[in-house]
Amino acid sequence: MDIRRALPGDAVALTRIAFAAKRHWGYPEAWIRQWKESLTITPEFIQDSEVYSAVVGEETVAFYALTGTGQRRDLEHLWVSPAWIGSGVGRLLFEHATRTATSLGANTLEIEADPNAEGFYLRMGARRIGENVYEMDGQERVLPLMAWC
Ligand SMILES: CC(C)(COP(=O)(O)OP(=O)(O)OC[C@H]1O[C@@H](n2cnc3c(N)ncnc32)[C@H](O)[C@@H]1OP(=O)(O)O)[C@@H](O)C(=O)NCCC(=O)NCCS
Numbered sequence: 001m002d003i004r005r006a007l008p009g010d011a012v013a014l015t016r017i018a019f020a021a022k023r024h025w026g027y028p029e030a031w032i033r034q035w036k037e038s039l040t041i042t043p044e045f046i047q048d049s050e051v052y053s054a055v056v057g058e059e060t061v062a063f064y065a066l067t068g069t070g071q072r073r074d075l076e077h078l079w080v081s082p083a084w085i086g087s088g089v090g091r092l093l094f095e096h097a098t099r100t101a102t103s104l105g106a107n108t109l110e111i112e113a114d115p116n117a118e119g120f121y122l123r124m125g126a127r128r129i130g131e132n133v134y135e136m137d138g139q140e141r142v143l144p145l146m147a148w149c
Contacts, residue, residue, distance in 0.1 A: 001089065003096050006051040006063060008043030013060050014053065014079075015041045021079035025116045031136055041065075041077070049076070050100055054089050062089045064097050066109075073106040078117075094124045098148060109148040121146045 006014060018039040023032060032039075045051070050066040050073075062080040066073045075097055080090050101109050112132055113121055122128075126148040134141045 001061075001092065002055045003052050003092065004055055006046050006053045008046045010051075010053060010060065010063075011041050011043045011046055014046070014051070014063050015039065017060065017063060017081050018077060018079045020082055021085075022114075024082045024085060025114065034136070050104070051077075052093070052096060052100065054093055062093055064093045066097060066101055066104075068106075071106050072108045072110060073101045073104065075109050075111045078111075090120060091124065094121075107149060111146040111148070113144045113146050115142065115144060118144045118146065121148075124148065 018041060019032065022035065022039055041051075045065070052064055053060045054062040060081075061084045063077065064075060064079075065077040067076045068074045075094075078090065078093060078097070080087075080093075098109060109126075110129075111121055111126060118128070121144075126146040128144050129147045130145040132143045132145060134143065
């Protein structure tokens with residue numbers, strides 16, 4: 001598996017992975033539609049951010065994106081294609097992301113995690129530093145805020 005800097009032309013493939021990975025948790029399609037903007041990866045976003053893909057042969061199987069500046073960066077995306085979930089690719093990309101952040105001069109990586117992914121980030125050595133609370137269709141949705149230092 002190679003980890004490569006993504007190119008603007010990868011936007012459609014990365015968007016597909018983001019939607020498929022989010023659906024992996026079984027959310028209602030109405031929620032997926034509400035998340036459309038945040039799950040859509042544009043060529044401009046790839047151009048302006050640190051976006052890296054995991055590639056097997058010719059297939060892109062996962063990616064992550066770092067945003068922000070200075071000592072704190074945000075892991076804004078980390079999505080593994082469902083067929084590859086549980087294969088170790090998430091760990092490889094997370095470790096790559098921490099190295100990338102460190103090389104950019106950051107000492108902290110923050111993540112607003114999907115609740116289903118909190119255990120993964122804890123396993124990667126991040127800790128829970130808070131939470132963001134949203135409302136979805138009248139239900140409270142609590143997203144853990146994680147930090148890796
Ligand atoms: C969360 C995600 C990125 C993890 O990637 P992955 O490739 O499945 O994880 P890995 O196989 O590298 O697992 C690494 C370790 O974390 C553990 N782990 C993985 N996913 C976990 C989860 N959801 N909960 C608890 N532990 C988890 C694994 O058991 C493994 O532990 P080990 O070190 O004891 O072997 C991936 O499952 C995914 O994309 N999920 C759907 C989309 C999503 O929620 N993304 C995160 C948005 S914040």
